Amino acid sequence: MTDSHPQVDTIIVGGGIAGLWLLNRLVAEGRNAVLFEQSALGSSQTMASQGMIHGGIKYALGGALTGESEAIAAMPGHWARCLEGQGDVDIRACNVLSRHFYLWSTRSLTSRLSSFFASKMLRGRVDNVKPDDRPPAFDNPAFKGSLYRLADLVLDVPSLIETLSAPHRDRIFKIDWSRARLQRNDRQVTHLQWDNGMKLAADNFIFAAGAGNESLLAQLDLEQPAMQRRPLQQVLVKHDFDSALYAHCMGSNPSPRLTISSHRCSDGRMCWYMGGDLATEGVGMSAEALIDKARRELFELFPWIDFGQTEWATLPVDRAEPKQSQLIKPDKAYAERACDNLLVCWPTKLTLTPDMANQACEQLAPLPAGASTEAPAALQSLEKPVIATPCWDTLF
Numbered sequence: 025m026t027d028s029h030p031q032v033d034t035i036i037v038g039g040g041i042a043g044l045w046l047l048n049r050l051v052a053e054g055r056n057a058v059l060f061e062q063s064a065l066g067s068s069q070t071m072a073s074q075g076m077i078h079g080g081i082k083y084a085l086g087g088a089l090t091g092e093s094e095a096i097a098a099m100p101g102h103w104a105r106c107l108e109g110q111g112d113v114d115i116r117a118c119n120v121l122s123r124h125f126y127l128w129s130t131r132s133l134t135s136r137l138s139s140f141f142a143s144k145m146l147r148g149r150v151d152n153v154k155p156d157d158r159p160p161a162f163d164n165p166a167f168k169g170s171l172y173r174l175a176d177l178v179l180d181v182p183s184l185i186e187t188l189s190a191p192h193r194d195r196i197f198k199i200d201w202s203r204a205r206l207q208r209n210d211r212q213v214t215h216l217q218w219d220n221g222m223k224l225a226a227d228n229f230i231f232a233a234g235a236g237n238e239s240l241l242a243q244l245d246l247e248q249p250a251m252q253r254r255p256l257q258q259v260l261v262k263h264d265f266d267s268a269l270y271a272h273c274m275g276s277n278p279s280p281r282l283t284i285s286s287h288r289c290s291d292g293r294m295c296w297y298m299g300g301d302l303a304t305e306g307v308g309m310s311a312e313a314l315i316d317k318a319r320r321e322l323f324e325l326f327p328w329i330d331f332g333q334t335e336w337a338t339l340p341v342d343r344a345e346p347k348q349s350q351l352i353k354p355d356k357a358y359a360e361r362a363c364d365n366l367l368v369c370w371p372t373k374l375t376l377t378p379d380m381a382n383q384a385c386e387q388l389a390p391l392p393a394g395a396s397t398e399a400p401a402a403l404q405s406l407e408k409p410v411i412a413t414p415c416w417d418t419l420f
């Protein structure tokens with residue numbers, strides 16, 4: 025590599041969880057990898073996520089493990105090792121919001137579901153919570169339902185993005201596609217070309233840009249892999265009940281009726297961030313109508329809580345994934361070749377990102393001996409992206 029014709033091993037496009045996790049993996053393997061982000065790091069689905077690193081029990085509310093719930097079961101353990109500095113990516117600096125998630129139903133569970141939760145298969149993954157151990161939101165005699173604790177983690181996503189990006193600030197750059205283009209030569213992507221004449225060549229290219237993968241592929245006249253978007257409309261409420269809650273409410277569907285995560289806003293107030301069926305069924309509703317529904321839902325589920333002064337907002341956001349028949353939810357992470365040296369990745373869930381990175385790493389060309397590991401000096405004059413602000417600090 026010379027500075028007039030810089031060359032790296034891998035160019036990653038997209039700075040959400042997928043791109044940043046890959047950057048950490050590849051650099052740890054001795055690859056000279058750089059990442060290009062068009063707006064702010066984590067700005068799309070990653071920062072909108074609820075931060076749950078789950079083992080798939082929320083997909084088993086029908087009373088049976090599906091292929092999907094089994095594939096994901098190993099993930100909380102994988103992330104826990106990374107949090108201890110003993111995994112493939114070091115995330116010891118990341119804040120953990122909770123070491124477990126709750127699952128509750130307003131009534132007693134069906135005997136099928138309660139014997140499933142008590143089964144050997146789920147030992148250590150789902151525990152019944154005794155009345156004395158209830159979290160503050162359920163610590164009231166008026167609560168008559170069933171409450172379980174899941175061995176899932178909840179991460180503070182802004183801190184996760186900071187943890188993954190901080191060690192590699194000299195490898196992360198902002199890109200303005202009105203001034204740069206990817207160049208392809210038959211079955212190979214060759215380089216990134218800026219309109220000021222600068223070029224950056226690479227052996228491998230990885231698109232990890234979430235919904236942006238579609239337009240990146242179009243830029244190279246590639247039609248595959250096709251992408252799907254599954255929309256959600258999340259609901260946020262800031263309130264005066266100052267306890268965090270991380271919990272799924274089971275309703276009559278096999279998916280959670282409501283999923284609540286809790287986030288401290290920059291003004292110090294508590295925000296409950298709500299997804300689940302509320303967010304899927306809320307797609308296409310006006311924000312006012314959905315907030316009305318969420319308000320009724322919350323007051324029906326927690327009649328004993330005084331939420332004090334509340335402020336409400338909604339966040340419409342798409343999940344971007346590899347296309348499935350009939351727009352169903354994919355059950356695996358995705359990392360496949362679009363041409364000889366281009367991989368396209370969608371983790372499909374924050375949780376499955378390590379699995380996506382394993383798949384991607386296995387498909388990269390072998391690392392050439394003696395290659396430079398230093399990020400090219402010629403790139404250092406490029407602008408650097410900031411970290412995105414979470415929605416609980418932008419929407420109110």
Ligand SMILES: Cc1cc2nc3c(=O)[nH]c(=O)nc-3n(C[C@H](O)[C@H](O)[C@H](O)COP(=O)(O)OP(=O)(O)OC[C@H]3O[C@@H](n4cnc5c(N)ncnc54)[C@H](O)[C@@H]3O)c2cc1C
Pocket residue numbers: 037038039040041042043060061062063064065066067068069070071072073074075076077078199201232233234235236237239240256258299341342343369370371372373374375376
């Ligand atoms: C509301 C919601 C809640 C969720 N909650 C959870 C959860 O609790 N647990 C879980 O496991 N999963 C969850 N998910 C799924 C999870 O968030 C996503 O699977 C994951 O964040 C996708 O990460 P990504 O890096 O592929 O994409 P994104 O997070 O969308 O990141 C893509 C990045 O690429 C950048 N980009 C886009 N186009 C370009 C381009 N042309 N050039 C350069 N950069 C580009 C974007 O600006 C962005 O920074 C949730 C999803 C949503 C929508």
